[in-house]
Amino acid sequence: MSDPVRPGVRQPAALTRRPAFWVVAALLAAGAVRIAQITGRFLDVYPLATITAILLFALLAVPFWLFVSELDFLEREPASLRVVAFAWGGLVATSVSIPGSNALENLIAKLGSPHLAAEWGAALAGPTVEEIAKTLGVIAIVLIARPQVNSVLDGVVYGALVGLGFQIVEDVVFAVGAVSLAGGGDQIQPVVTTFLVRGFLAGVWSHTLFGALAGAGIGYLVVNPDRTRRHRIAMAGLALAGAWASHVLWNSPLFRDGLGNGALALLAVLVFKGLPPLLLILYLVRRAHDREAAYYVGKLAELRDPALITDGELLVLGSGSRRAAARRHAAARAGRRARSAVRRLQRAQARLAVELSRATEPEVRHHAEVRKHRAVLEQLGHPEAVEGDRTWRHTVSTVGTTAVAIGVLWVALSLIN
Structure with missing residues (x-):
């Protein structure tokens, strides 16, 4: 997908003046009532199990939320709209999908056969209803705050958060x-x-990923006005079809009995079904992120003011891994305070970049904010937020983290076998 980047914009102050806002609010309220009714019935019959489930999956949502929110570091989405996206997935999309999927499965049984519905009902009905319901959540964001969707990456973030809300509920x-x-x-x-199965093991591959893929299509539809409407709609439809196909594969009875017994066989099934869409969305995110980074970092480069951003920081700011490396380097040289100060400086530089992309003059407060964090770093003896040379400690840390992750995954797989 070609991905132009529109200039950053302020969130409209009067969203409540838009009819779409009240439609979305009404749908969220109706969904909240429906989910509250379901939760109430669960609490009446299985109070301990219901509370445990809510706590476990709420905790699971936190790292996913933080990771998705950080995808667009340079031009973060407003917290209010991120909450709306998450709530749409958890309240509206689920409320529609529960009866909708059941109705479609019954239709498959009538038009096809009970055997077809038993084998493929969940693979065909669920994705059809759920992916449409989730994609409507990204469209709802566009309707109430279209200026906030100014890159394909924005569509990915909102789509992933809709999927995350749906997945948790x-x-x-x-x-x-x-x-x-x-x-x-x-x-x-x-x-x-x-x-362990649906959250820990399947969480990486499922609704968050499918929602991100469909959201990328809506982002493309919105930010490519130079393309024909037919082309943009076709690309959005292709992205939705990709999300649907990935979901169908995930729910399909293929390899239902696995590739044998044991943790390794189950892992092979998870990878076979989940890896293709994961690689696709990682490619789209990387491509969109690089284009957006080039745009905003280019705005900062025009300043030619090392007090605001140095040449080394320009190289670092556009890359997530380099930003993280710069924070580690600061911590190694000047302690945890320097690490925090580097992060605050990077965030301030990102806000300044967005301000520079606007038609109006950038606000003076963002220049002052950058200089304030720069002064803190200078006091700590670490004046520049750049990455250091890679050392053996970094290599050991990476290998150790990977080994721990594999170990945890292996234990989880073993527990459910």
């Missing part, structure tokens, strides 16, 4: 459903098993 429903199927009363073991 759906997983809680599945966890309590597993308790009911187990028939052992108000027990937490089925909840923990569901958490």
